[in-house]
Amino acid sequence: MTKGNDRFSMKALAAAVSATMVLGLGMLPAATHADETCNSPYTPLIKGQEDLVYVWTLGVEGMGDGSDKLVTVDVNPKSKHFGKVIATLSVGDRGEAHHMGFTDDRRYMWAGALDSNKIFIFDIHSNPAKPKLVKTITDFAEKTGFVGPHTFYALPGRMLIQALSNTKDHGGRTGLAVYNNEGDLVKTYDMPTGKMSNGVMADGYGYDLGINPQQNVLLTSSFTGWNNYMMDMGKLVKDPEAMKHFGNTMAIWDAKTLQPKKVFEVPGAPLEIRWSLKKGDNWAVTATALTGKLWVIKEDANKEWQAYDVATLKTDSPIALPVDISLSRDGKGLWVNTFLDGVAQYWDFSDPMKPKMTYKKKIASQVNMVSQSFDGKRVYFTTSLLGNWDKKGKDDEQVLKMYNWDGKQLKEAFSIDFYKEKLGRAHHMKFQAINLKQLQPLQAKLDGLDTLDKVALTDRQAK
Amino acid sequence: MSYLSANIVIRALPPPSRGWGFPISLLSLLISLSAGWALSSAHAADVPIKDPDSNGELVFNYDINLPGTYTLNRIKRAADGKVLDTDGKARALTDFFGGDKLTLLSFIYSSCADPNGCPYAYAVFHQIKSRLEREQPQLANKLRLVSLSFDPERDTPAMLKLYAGDNVTAAHGVQWDFLTTASLRELIPILDAYRQDVYIDLDPKTGKSVGTMSHVLKVFLIDRDKYVREIYTASYLNPDVAYNDILTLLLEDGARLK
Numbered sequence: 132m133t134k135g136n137d138r139f140s141m142k143a144l145a146a147a148v149s150a151t152m153v154l155g156l157g158m159l160p161a162a163t164h165a166d167e168t169c170n171s172p173y174t175p176l177i178k179g180q181e182d183l184v185y186v187w188t189l190g191v192e193g194m195g196d197g198s199d200k201l202v203t204v205d206v207n208p209k210s211k212h213f214g215k216v217i218a219t220l221s222v223g224d225r226g227e228a229h230h231m232g233f234t235d236d237r238r239y240m241w242a243g244a245l246d247s248n249k250i251f252i253f254d255i256h257s258n259p260a261k262p263k264l265v266k267t268i269t270d271f272a273e274k275t276g277f278v279g280p281h282t283f284y285a286l287p288g289r290m291l292i293q294a295l296s297n298t299k300d301h302g303g304r305t306g307l308a309v310y311n312n313e314g315d316l317v318k319t320y321d322m323p324t325g326k327m328s329n330g331v332m333a334d335g336y337g338y339d340l341g342i343n344p345q346q347n348v349l350l351t352s353s354f355t356g357w358n359n360y361m362m363d364m365g366k367l368v369k370d371p372e373a374m375k376h377f378g379n380t381m382a383i384w385d386a387k388t389l390q391p392k393k394v395f396e397v398p399g400a401p402l403e404i405r406w407s408l409k410k411g412d413n414w415a416v417t418a419t420a421l422t423g424k425l426w427v428i429k430e431d432a433n434k435e436w437q438a439y440d441v442a443t444l445k446t447d448s449p450i451a452l453p454v455d456i457s458l459s460r461d462g463k464g465l466w467v468n469t470f471l472d473g474v475a476q477y478w479d480f481s482d483p484m485k486p487k488m489t490y491k492k493k494i495a496s497q498v499n500m501v502s503q504s505f506d507g508k509r510v511y512f513t514t515s516l517l518g519n520w521d522k523k524g525k526d527d528e529q530v531l532k533m534y535n536w537d538g539k540q541l542k543e544a545f546s547i548d549f550y551k552e553k554l555g556r557a558h559h560m561k562f563q564a565i566n567l568k569q570l571q572p573l574q575a576k577l578d579g580l581d582t583l584d585k586v587a588l589t590d591r592q593a594k
Numbered sequence: 595m596s597y598l599s600a601n602i603v604i605r606a607l608p609p610p611s612r613g614w615g616f617p618i619s620l621l622s623l624l625i626s627l628s629a630g631w632a633l634s635s636a637h638a639a640d641v642p643i644k645d646p647d648s649n650g651e652l653v654f655n656y657d658i659n660l661p662g663t664y665t666l667n668r669i670k671r672a673a674d675g676k677v678l679d680t681d682g683k684a685r686a687l688t689d690f691f692g693g694d695k696l697t698l699l700s701f702i703y704s705s706c707a708d709p710n711g712c713p714y715a716y717a718v719f720h721q722i723k724s725r726l727e728r729e730q731p732q733l734a735n736k737l738r739l740v741s742l743s744f745d746p747e748r749d750t751p752a753m754l755k756l757y758a759g760d761n762v763t764a765a766h767g768v769q770w771d772f773l774t775t776a777s778l779r780e781l782i783p784i785l786d787a788y789r790q791d792v793y794i795d796l797d798p799k800t801g802k803s804v805g806t807m808s809h810v811l812k813v814f815l816i817d818r819d820k821y822v823r824e825i826y827t828a829s830y831l832n833p834d835v836a837y838n839d840i841l842t843l844l845l846e847d848g849a850r851l852k
Contacts, residue, residue, distance in 0.1 A: 288669055
């Protein structure tokens, strides 16, 4: 194989070609290699103030229309509807709404349901304040043999989907599916199984994925199958046989060919994957749900990818159960939510091999997802983990909360009670700007958002 | 803000406006190209190429898969559209796909001043063309490069012929076609089908175009059956990867490498 590191010379050549056209203007377009914590590197980013937060919400029987729905919240502090729900879009049934992901042009958002296996494609560019359902893929399980479309990750012109389970036994063995942006299946790939060359037994499980394009690697993690994630949590933890069926591995793949290269032992269901976006960094972090640890995957001195157990989470509850994580753009700070005690922990990741917890705050009786703005100054939390895993009774608090983060403490800016609003269980969040001209990296530095335009559009939606 | 379709978005630029206008841009480009690509480092150093965080340039650091050791999936059928060649003749876009050739397609406009956009695509195309002709000359006639303008107002067939220079008339080696459209009416459906964003820069005071546009670079590799087999975008267009992808598809068609 040849080394693909001659980008600079080509870039310089291109630059020289255009040199006389841009010299002295001091205004250049931006490349895209970072995110609002977890988006695909192929997706344009919102570098400034986000206007909207979409919340993929699980329907609850007897609450409102009972359907899963996409909830749109105005989050621009200059809007008079700041912190208010401005649109809801029911998808017509209840199928365990879970995660979402943008297409590479950020014009559409795909959202999955882990039980019905439906995939909903929303148009979020024609009128971002009022998304429109434009397509529903109903044959995902039939066509792929996989169950539980979980992670949606943009590739150029395509969507890479990580599933959780399979149609044969509803266990944890699963795979990846590639669709084109039009919603047609392109190809499926099984997760690796069996004994790998490094002696590790690959379990074939899947959960999250993330690509580091500069290294041409894809990293995947592992959770559990439909049999477990649809089981009542109280019943599950008392079932020793069921508890054996959780993923204990992560895998690194060639991102171009989607062929696995190496599998690591990472015991206890490694979940969300976040690559450091800091230039020169080549590491990712994850949290293991059942063992309550933070792991870092990075290259060693011999350029060999390795997995390192770098920290153990401590909580007031007997089990930490870390769920979502969010890494700052500079790779120096990590939010870690621990579901059972409803606390968000902040970890100093200046040295990723020796991270330290420096701050924590109770968010709610339970907390699952966390999303931060690109500059890290705004942090959003939601509370639902899975329909059958959320707490019961008064502890089943379902909220969207937004905080301002000054590097020292979280200060609450707004909170929406999703049960009081008769919406359902608040799960995954994605940001959007109303003015789409903000979404392109070529424009990121050029102009500020037209606040008046945004407010006017938001007002129209509210009416 | 969209006045044409979802694909054309008007945006206002803060002063000073960018770009020196088409004639100067074209002249600059031609002067640069005529220098045989032997450009001094001083020129490059004069241009502050930076990523959005001002951390410098991306550098790919991985081993590239050898041709024929992997497969490229059929992503979708390559969309058609009405285009004009440099002689002003009306053609179907898909006339430039298939047959016995692979196609590498990109969208450009001749006055583009974005080093991450058209000039970079141009440089990548030029490198791939030169490398294939040098290393695998027996396969040079199995690849076609297509540069399609999204500026029909200024990129007339005559202008594109000037922009293309010797590339379009070369009798041997890799074929390179430069195309445009008669108007936005023909262009927009093509941009929509390939989901190629284009932004028109406006003067914030007058609301009129300042003569420049922006886009996120996309390049499409299309096989002999007119299927898109790979899409390269923005910062991650690695010419060595694209070259090996081309060889991989040629091997799939039974070609032999030197």
